[in-house]
Amino acid sequence: MKNILLAVTGGIAAYKAIDLTSKLTQANYNVRVMLTDNAQEFVQPLAFQAISRNVVYTNTFKEENPEQIQHVALGDWADAIVIAPATANIIAKLSVGMADDMVTSTLLATETPKFIAPAMNVHMYENARTQHNISILKGDGYEFIEPGDGYLACGYVAKGRMEEPLQIVARLNEYFNSSSQGATSESTTPTSSTFKGQHALVTAGPTMEELDPVRYLSNRSSGKIGYALAETLRDRGAQVTLVSGPTSLPDPEGVEVIRIESAQEMFEAVKQRYENVDIVFKAAAVSDYTPTEMLPHKLKKQEGELSVTFKRTPDILKYLGEHKSHQYLVGFAAETRDIERYAQDKLERKNADVIIANNVGDRSIGFSSDNNDYTMYFKDQSSVALGKKPKVELAQLIVDELETRWK
Template identity: 50%
Template sequence: MGVKGKTIVLGVTGGIAAYKACIICSQLQQKGARIRVIMTHSATRFVQPLTFQTLSHHHVYTDTFEEHDPSGVAHIDLADEADLFLIAPATANIIGKLANGIADDMLSTTLLATQAPVWMAPAMNGHMYEHPAVQENITKLKVRGVHLIEPGSGLLACGYVGKGRMAEPEEIISAVEQYFETGNPQGEPVGDKAVKHWWQGKRVLVTAGPTQEPLDPVRYLTNHSSGKMGYALTKVLAGMGAEVVLVSGPTALDVPQGVKEYISVVTADEMYQAVLRHYSSVDAVFKAAAVADYHPLNKSEQKIKKDAEEITITFKKNKDILKALGERKKGQILVGFAAETHDLDIYARAKLQNKNLDFIVANNVSKEGAGFGTDTNAVTIYDRWGGKVDVPLLPKEEVAYQIVKVVAERHGLHKE
């Protein structure tokens, strides 16, 4: 049991934590695993290939074009032989390469060729780790099924204190053993490999952004929604194979890649009409848009002049899109969103029941980092079966990943 007899390809990249990879290699080999090591050129500046050759009892690969066996192609053979592909340390560079399909050395080429579970143990400066580009790449990899072993926080080699220190060898080895014994590292399927297929072939409608309700030809009422949460959901769902129809209010965001159909709207009524028009043809709706509750009863055809000290504007209630969907629901998965400033649990559960939702994703917009316009969010997911899942403050794409995963699990998509 455990790692005995398993082939683990250990990828070592150019960071000071490369020395920890020596410990991982040695201990896994002593436990009976067959360790094959691939080093990037930068990694060889920290640790010599001879060290890993001695520890693994196998040749160490550093060059894509260095072929020792004319009967095969090394990077394909390694990719096929692997029971697990472990990158430790994983620099921002290799994370970016894999996330964007770049294959320009032995390690990145083999990674694109393997069908084995891929694990990465990031190690880098804290500011690098938190950079939006790195976090976006990490989210891409998670969506595709790569398992990230979270780095620790503390004093880094560069002198900074922060998150970015590679997990300790003992922790990584324990997770690897647990995987081969149970198929479950840290209580979760490896790399969520199955998750990326759960939305395959599903047609999903996502609403995003604010609406704008005109007062006159130059003014309108709106809210602070940036559309980032809805667009993050769209990217994640498309990455998991869903056919996404995105109905979006005005935003400054680019349309995510993979969107099946993009519909631009301005007012709440336009969004209502677009959503109802497509509702019967979709399997699920994620209504993340921040839709205005009211619109001015009478729009002025001319610019309102500032002659009077006070003006009175009469508002009329907009149609409730989510309630209309709940009333017309015929098997669709319906996910609502609630932005609150207090009594989150009370208001979210009431909305879940009153609007006939399957799930509601609620957040406290007064909490730092979780409000409108931020790149992060923290939410609580409630479901109609009484379940509740808290998602801590994370980049919005990671929050989106957790939301669609929970919805798939609770609604049984993972059994299909």
Template identity: 50%
Template sequence: MGITGKTIVLGVTGGIAAYKACTVCSQLQQKGARMRVLMTKSATRFVQPLTFQTLSHHHVYIDTFEEHDPSGVAHIDLADEADLFVVAPATANLIGKLANGLADDMLSTTLLATRAPVWLAPAMNGHMYQHPAVQANLNKLKERGVQLIEPGSGLLACGYVGQGRMAEPEEIIAAVEQYFISGETPGKKPYEETVKRWWQGKRVLVTAGPTQEPLDPVRYVSNHSSGKMGYALANVLRRVGAHVILVSGPTALEVPPGITCIPVVTAQDMYEQVLRHYPSVDVVIKAAAVADYQPLTRADQKIKKDADEMTITFKKTKDILKTLGEKKDGQILIGFAAETHDVDVYARSKLEKKNLDYIVANNVSSEGAGFGSDTNTVTIYDRWGGKVDVPLLPKEEVAYQILKVVADRHGSPRE
């Protein structure tokens, strides 16, 4: 199971969002998929075919009549090879052609010939997207089993604000991974209004990533945290309308747009920044893997490899989560517990001792749930005795489930 070795045909049409398809192609290729790219001639006005050729390590197809292998017919071969066919961006023109069975270029011809699942990520002006003709075409395609990765709302390239912005590459990649892990199609449901309503306008501080505790100018002690869970939470919070402050240890991740990011390195750095912003926020989600201990002293010069053994004395770092629990003044406090055994016992103990409202616990030794993975499976405990199990899902979907649990509890007061 999984994405490795799967052939994904990526169709790219002529819209400004074509640049996002480069990220989709690159990351799916890096995750082990065999990427094949089809471009319309209009798409080549936005992104050069050479870009996709470099990213996919394969020829890019544009012209139906340009056959590179005389032993086969390219559009039929691609149609047959595909395990999944994704069009991103999908313009109104392509949607109309596919809905009405037109095949006047390489992409539309191959789409009609394939028996693989077809996913469309629409991208266009908001008025175009809402036009009855476009909606009728989309409905016709959905009835035939074509899956839509719904566009987002916001400022569009044309200057309008509305629905029509292509889903972010991370959403498309997560949906593709989930499909090959569990067989689930995106059928992307919009975030529930009750969840969006509760989180809208909330000021949320999220911590993410590891900390690095220096031994000398060139060495440090750290952990395997990638920051992916914290960044996923920040990204989903942004989408449901929250104002996000992301305090992040060193990671290789890009900061999602629209988020205030405060980079830190050590546990002390993170402690100071979190405490600084704590009074001004409504919710803290502490997903960072902060070092519990730091070297008692830091050498001013590089430690030389002179002795066969070396003893390092460590001291405890400040407990950020415990401090937040002690200083809590109306904020909702959500902690994380990464465990390797007795998860239930340790999570419930941490929830109580640190005065948390929720704790999200997972067994990092479980397959697909460890540090650095793109998926996670967690259990969410709350101080009222509640417990919610979240199955193995892409981390952004796990993030949404966490936000939903909180919104359900606080948006619908209980006795």
């Protein structure tokens, strides 16, 4: 189990650090948290203590253990330190080597790898002084987890949002995996991966079937497992193409991303690339039906009931099964009952090599959740239950399982 020291500073995004603490503990990291005085104006130590089940550090002069100098011991204890959110103020302090509180004192007294997730107003972030400070810290070896674009607390829609907790966890997983240390005690990256040099194609997210310029048919898929798979495969040395429906997730670094909307567009994108790929993970939740026509203008409200005619969309997994030559085909089955029976049936009908099934009737997992509970069903009639875990960890376990089976 790896040790993560999380430093939380005083921005409105501090509330996301509570979620980050939860995501890290779910991913089997041991987490300790430090809060600046300004951070405590937004969040309280008790929330982090309850989630991490560790003491929260707020005061350089409050020594929890008289046998240690706390701000030195914490840096030695950690395998990585994450500053999230990192304000313009903390970035400026670190760039000149200040040590006037628990966070800055700890960071100055350690050589542990450090990751900074900035969060601030777009003009503060783009300010020449902030960018100068960032460049200094990069030169000093700090790793930056770039902020995303979106709605900011100040009202702007621009760059400056702290990266989502799930993506920060994925970045740490990537770091530990690339260091050949492993992100958890249960899941480690093989030194020589079966996927190295192979071309993997992953589909992810929902599709959007338009009825008129305002309305569309879609589903609750978040795309999280598909994106986690794409990043895991990339980390194993594969060349990865991700065909994604509409999601709020950022494009994974080092992955070719094809953005689509409709089932037909996804079908065309996959079909065009299928001949040149070695393995396919069809994790997208593709609409089975689409309106027979897309109305050119908004459908106006009228008295009585409304009937809409739908037609079938292309069955992408079936097409891939019918046309595969050398490809290894991994499908997904989101069911609400008779999970095993439907998964086994789909495995045979679609000529897949693996079907990964889960119960989407359980609202605590699947779709918008960060967790899921998968069972893998193989052509040889064997099955592997992966259990309920965070999706970033499940992606690792899925690829781990295929390391010994594929080829």
